[in-house]
Amino acid sequence: MRVALHQPHxxxxxxxxxxxDRxxxxxxxxxxxxxxxxxxHRNYVASKNGPILLTVPVVQRSRDERIMDKAVSNGSPWWERHSRTLEQNCYRRAPFWEEFGAGITAIYERRWERLVDLSMATTEFVLNAFGITTPVVRSSELGEFTAQKSELIAxxxxxxxxxxxxSGEGARDYLDPEVFQRYGIEIEWQDFRHPEYPQHNRRGQEFLPRMAAVDLLLNVGPEGMDLVRAARTAS
Structure with missing residues (x-):
């Protein structure tokens, strides 16, 4: 039983x-x-002039706020800018915008109150579009956990x-394998390799990696996940 954990993005x-997917x-x-x-609450999308950072404004109450309690700040129409950037500035002429564009813009037609719900909506959209059927559960649904770092994850x-x-490679510096051994759990490292693919608005320019997954979806389509899996297998 292989389990992965990560904050909502x-x-x-x-x-x-x-x-x-793994x-x-x-x-x-x-x-x-x-x-x-x-x-x-933010990520990059690709335009012909380079990456554009889309940030969801949030209400600042306390430094100790949990993600599940974080509120979206809807005082200004940030959703209009995000939707307009995705369609008009980045992907309107992408090969798969006609197929998936309506689903993306529909996300911005709803006024989101909690950041976690918005993040999960964007995640579920790309998972469904790529045909990834891995079950997803929130840690808040599994019970109360008061431990920290390795003990918490274990x-x-x-x-x-x-x-x-x-686990992602970035956690090597702080995850303690001995803690996981006490729980009978082995750590497997992801070693993610980023594939390159055609970016319709970047012809003749340098490929932009680490964009939001909608970049691959709108440029290559659902089969784009095969490129991710092929890079994984090759590594």
Whole structure:
């Protein structure tokens, strides 16, 4: 039973989709602390002039706020700018905009109150579009967890029934394998390799990696996930 865990991301990138695609269950860490200036409320999309950062404004109450409690600041129509940027500035002429554009713009027709719900909507959209059927559960639905760092991740993984926990390379510096061994869980490292693919508005220019996963979807279509899997197999 391979389980992966990660905080919810707005417009998730391919590395997160690869992790979800490779596991038997994905746990969204929504009960942990919100990271200011992190990727939980922003990501890049590709334009002909380079990457554009889309940021969802949030209400600042406390530094200790959990992601699940983080409110979206709807005082100004940020959703109009995001929707307009995606369609008019980036992907209106992309090969698969006609197929998936309406689904993307529909996300911005709703007024989101909680950041986690918006992030999950963008994640579920790309998962469905790419045909990724991995079950997804929120950590807040699994119970109360008061541990920190490795102990926290190990406890959640054990509660989810994991025998293996798939982790990104960035966690090597702080995850303690001995803690996971106590719970009978092995750590497997993701070692994500980013594929290159045609970006319709970047012809003749340098490829832009690490964009939101909608970039691959709108440029290549649902079969684009095969490129991610092929890069994984080659590595």
């Amino acid at each position: 707005y417009l998730p990138w391919l590395g997160l989709l690869d992790k979800i 596991c038997d269950l994905f746990v969204v860490l929504d009960h942990v602390q919100f990271e200011r200036r992190g990727w939980q 406890q959640i993984s054990a509660k989810a029934g994991a025998t293996t926990m798939l």
